[in-house]
Amino acid sequence: MAKIPDQMLAAQVVEFKKPYKIHKVPTPGKDLNEYDMLVKVAVASLCHTDGMVTEGIMGTPLPCIASHEGSGTVVKVGSAIKEFEVGDRVLCSLTYHRCGVCADCTGPEVGRQYCPNVGGYLGVNRDGSFAEYEVVDGRECCLLPDNVSFETAAPLACAGITVWGGLVRAGLKAGESVAIVGGGGGLGHLGVQFAKALGLNVIAIDAREEALSLSRECGADTLVDARSGKEKVVEEVKKVTGGQGADATLNVSDHESAAATGAAVTKMHGVLVQIAQPTNISVPFQELVFRDIRIHGSLTSSRGECLKMLDVVSRHNIKVKTNAFNGIQEVPKAIELAHSGKMQGKPVIIINQEAIENERKSGIKMV
Structure with missing residues (x-):
């Protein structure tokens, strides 16, 4: 893997009811929590909730990097995470640090994301996916099936699992x-x-x-x-x-x-x-x-249900209708399309073009 830069490009909410500020910010993950991973974001998607965040409805602490629909490649792994390794392709869960012991966390699988003691949600009250790198909870993320592309995966992180x-x-x-x-x-x-x-x-x-x-x-x-x-x-x-x-x-x-x-x-x-x-x-x-x-x-769903969903996507060739934009600088264009009333499907931002090219060169037929 290439050296992780000290700074990265990101789209931040810096003031409610105002456009995102797209600029360089420090790259996270230098002091990684034992349960966390640093992911190099390949694709991030725009969600209805992002508009609620920018309006101030979600009580988001500012500044905050937007988007909670991301997919990418693991570049750094916390010491307690054994399921993933550097180079793995993952779906980035928006849930961060559930307590693991409350009635929701120990209850039926479909409802575990309701943990009242959760540490936060990416793109809502923690930095999210409109950035070149993001920190995620390694216990919540899912390995992507080989035939599920980054572009298909990103919208599944919220829209799909919801x-x-x-x-x-x-x-x-x-x-x-x-x-x-x-x-x-x-x-x-x-x-x-x-x-x-x-x-x-x-x-x-x-x-x-x-x-x-x-x-x-x-x-x-x-x-x-x-x-x-x-x-x-x-x-x-x-x-x-x-x-x-x-x-x-x-x-x-x-x-x-x-x-x-x-x-x-x-x-x-x-x-x-x-x-x-x-x-x-x-x-x-x-x-x-x-x-x-x-x-x-019904809100979203759990990691266990997310794994089932990804299996169905892989086996049944589920297609996400995407409208792709190249680079974080084009986030405003994605928002404009989303508000036009003419869009089909989901707007996605291609952040790591190299990762997309590597998928195309793999020889695997992607969904």
């Missing part, structure tokens, strides 16, 4: 149906592919031509245009579910009417998994009381 966790909480079996409100967005198009890989019948609901087109490309069984109005949407979903509604619904849209639509298209006694994070979630009482629709909030 919608995967929602599917796990929906508790569906192969052959059952799932509706995804926002099925053509950054999370939604991954949810469509994951659900198909798990043998589910997928109903994608969205309100943009670009999103509906992406849902179709990703294999959704049924497309429903939300612009037709709630009654028509419910009618279309019932038409393909024997008049019952979807067995479960994931809502990954923060539109003010999305949760209500999600509840309405779900069968009686079914589950609406709320993943999107609008300020308020509004669902008519009739859905909850008269139809027994249960709402289950």
